[in-house]
Amino acid sequence: MKIIGCETLHCGAGWRNFSFLKLQTDDGIVGIAEYNESYGSKGLTGVIEALVETIVGANPCNHEAISQRLYAMTRQAPGGINQQAMAAIENALMDIKGKALSVPVYDLLGGAVRDRMQLYWSHCGTYLMNSKAAEAIGQPRLKTLDDVAALGARVRESGYKGLKTNIFLFDQDPPLYMPGFGRGAGGPELNVEMKVIDNLRAQLQAFREGAGPDMGIHLDINFNCKTEGYLQITRALDDLGLTWFEIDLYDPAALRHIRNSVQTPIASCESLFRLREFRPFFEHHSMDVAIIDLPWNGIFHSMKIAAMAEAYEINVAPHNFYGHLSSIMSAHMCAAVPNFRIMEIDVDDVPWKDDIVTYVPEIEDGCLKLPKGPGWGTELNEDAIRAHPPI
Numbered sequence: 001m002k003i004i005g006c007e008t009l010h011c012g013a014g015w016r017n018f019s020f021l022k023l024q025t026d027d028g029i030v031g032i033a034e035y036n037e038s039y040g041s042k043g044l045t046g047v048i049e050a051l052v053e054t055i056v057g058a059n060p061c062n063h064e065a066i067s068q069r070l071y072a073m074t075r076q077a078p079g080g081i082n083q084q085a086m087a088a089i090e091n092a093l094m095d096i097k098g099k100a101l102s103v104p105v106y107d108l109l110g111g112a113v114r115d116r117m118q119l120y121w122s123h124c125g126t127y128l129m130n131s132k133a134a135e136a137i138g139q140p141r142l143k144t145l146d147d148v149a150a151l152g153a154r155v156r157e158s159g160y161k162g163l164k165t166n167i168f169l170f171d172q173d174p175p176l177y178m179p180g181f182g183r184g185a186g187g188p189e190l191n192v193e194m195k196v197i198d199n200l201r202a203q204l205q206a207f208r209e210g211a212g213p214d215m216g217i218h219l220d221i222n223f224n225c226k227t228e229g230y231l232q233i234t235r236a237l238d239d240l241g242l243t244w245f246e247i248d249l250y251d252p253a254a255l256r257h258i259r260n261s262v263q264t265p266i267a268s269c270e271s272l273f274r275l276r277e278f279r280p281f282f283e284h285h286s287m288d289v290a291i292i293d294l295p296w297n298g299i300f301h302s303m304k305i306a307a308m309a310e311a312y313e314i315n316v317a318p319h320n321f322y323g324h325l326s327s328i329m330s331a332h333m334c335a336a337v338p339n340f341r342i343m344e345i346d347v348d349d350v351p352w353k354d355d356i357v358t359y360v361p362e363i364e365d366g367c368l369k370l371p372k373g374p375g376w377g378t379e380l381n382e383d384a385i386r387a388h389p390p391i
Contacts (some may be wrong), residue, residue, distance in 0.1 A: 001025050001029065001061065001100065002026045002058065002059060003023065003024070003025055003052070003055055003059075003060050004025060004026050004056060005024050006023050006052040007021075008020065009022065009385050009386075010037075010045075010050065010145055010210045010352055010390035010391065011323075011385040011388050012047060012388040012389055012391045013136075013323070013353070013388070014136025014137065014279040014349075014350045014391075015127070015130065015132055015133040015136060016038040016391075017038050017390045017391060018034065018036075018322065018323040018385075019034060019035050019036060019038075019045065019090045020033065020325065020380055020385070021033045021035060021048060022380070023052065023060065023095075025060055025096060029060075029063065029096050029099050031060065031091075031093055031094070031095035031375070032092060032095055032325065032376065032379065033088045033089075033092040033295070033329070034049070034295060034329065035085075035087070035088040035295050036326075038203055041080075043376055044088075047049075047082060047084075047085040048085040049237075054069075054073065055068070055070070055089070060097065061091055061093075061096070063093035064300065066089070066389045067086060067090050067093075067103055067300065067301065068091075070086045070089065071086065074086070079274070080273070081363060083273040083296060084242065084296050085296055086298065087294070087296050087301070087307045088298075089298075089302065090298030090300055091294070091295070091299055094299055094300060095153075095169065095375040095376050096177075097375075098375035098376070099374045101374070103331065103374060104371065104375070104376075104377060105371065105376060106333075106335045106370075109303055109332070111336065112335040114335055114370075115335075115369065116367040116369060116370065117334045117335065117340070117368045118162070118342050118343065118366065119344075119368055120164055120344060121155050121158075121162065121164070121345070122164045122320070122346050123164070123166065123346055124164060124165045124347075124348075125142050125148060125165055127348050127349075128140070128141055128142045128151070129142050129174075129176050130175075130176070139351060142168070142172065144170065145170075145202055148168070148206040148210065148275075149172045149206045149210035150210055151207075151210065152206065152209065152212075153210040153211065154210075155211055155215065155279065155347075156210070156211045158347070158366075159363075159364075159365045160215075161214070161216055161269045161366045162215065162217070162218065162220035162366070163211065163215060164220055164246070164344065165203070165204075165207060165308070166222065167199075167201050167221070168200075169195075169196065169199055172184065177196060177224060178222065180222055180223030180225070180248070180363070181224075181237050185385035189226075190229060192228075192233060194370040197232065199238070199384060200233065200237065201237060201240070204217060204237065205240075205244070206242055208240070216243040216342075217240075217243060218241050218243045218244050218267070219237070220246040221233060221245060221246060221247050222246075222247075222248050223248040223249075227251075227254045227257065230245075230249070230258050231258060233245075234247075234258060234262045234303055237264075237266050238262045238263055240264075242264050244266060244267040244288065244289060245262070245264050245265070246270075246291070247265055247267075248268065249268065252281040252283070252284040254284040255281065255284070255286040255287060256285060259285075259286060259288070265289065266280070266288050267288065267291055267317065268287040268290070269290045269291050270291035270293050271293070273296060273297060274301060275304055278290065278308065279308065281327065282311075282312040283312075285312065285314075287314070289315055289316070290306075290309045290314050291316070291318070291319045292306065292316055292317075292318055293319035294319075294320070294326070296328050302333055303337065306337040310337075310338060311338060314339065315340060316337060317342050317343065318330035319344060320344040320345060321344065321346050322346075323353060324354070324356060324357045324361055324386045325357055325378065327361050328342075328357070328361055328377065328378055329376060330343060330370050331371055332363065332370075333342070335370055345361075345363075345368070355387075356380065356384050356385055357380060357381060358379045359371065359373070359378035
């Protein structure tokens, strides 16, 4: 069996796009993977297609040899878009190998150690702060703290035991606090005003009011602060009993300082690439939970990262705010790693999300059931994808 080429597909998803790779072989087996070009990765499709050209003729079952070759070819421009392209290829290769051997991908990773993965409802309210996204989802836009409390109740009534939210500011435009991503005021200096902390406390208390005392609440602070600002926020909110503060920071020593300064657990690392970037964070014991982005690192390499985390007694969680194929891919990793913490999933999304794949993730009591079937256990519905052109 040899690789003969690829095809890329894109689907409009309201306020973003879902993107997919189809890796083709000469015996008709096609491996699929989801990747993301909507956030900071413009041009990723072109890099994927260029790298696939270099492996035409290779045996797709030799995925580690191919991954190492691609890494060597891109060594002078490591990480970033090159790594995301390699990850998409690796993920498609694993689907091909699973299909060729008639086994699920998690069997290629050592087999499943669990058949249910606990989920948390990610970006809870975040998309609903945007009128365009709320309209695409078919839910009312959040306008008040009462709306936040009602959303918390909806999460609880849906059976989820955890939710994650971002920073809302109802009195500003845009209403999401995202200066670390170049959106709205506050950048590039990233200093935190007291009103942000006060509003954030009220927001989290509203979620708690609606979701109840047993709901695990995660706060994602993203890249929106420097070390000083992270300390201001985490110290001020340390009494709320959150499941974790999620912080994006590229300095492992600074993150360890924050972790030492609060009682609430710290989750981080979702924006890191490959073992070499994760290693100093593990060596500094910078976080309580290591977040691994599988579409950016590839499932086989993500297992290596998880194995390194286990050596430091750290559990892992996937970074998963994409479509259903990504959720299924992440579920295979979560099923196979022994040091699993919890799995992220976007619940509020466009209604046609379910039409894009032939098998939709099965969720029961806030847990995702183990996928079945060879490879990922699902295929792309190309008619549904083409029915929603990319935006």
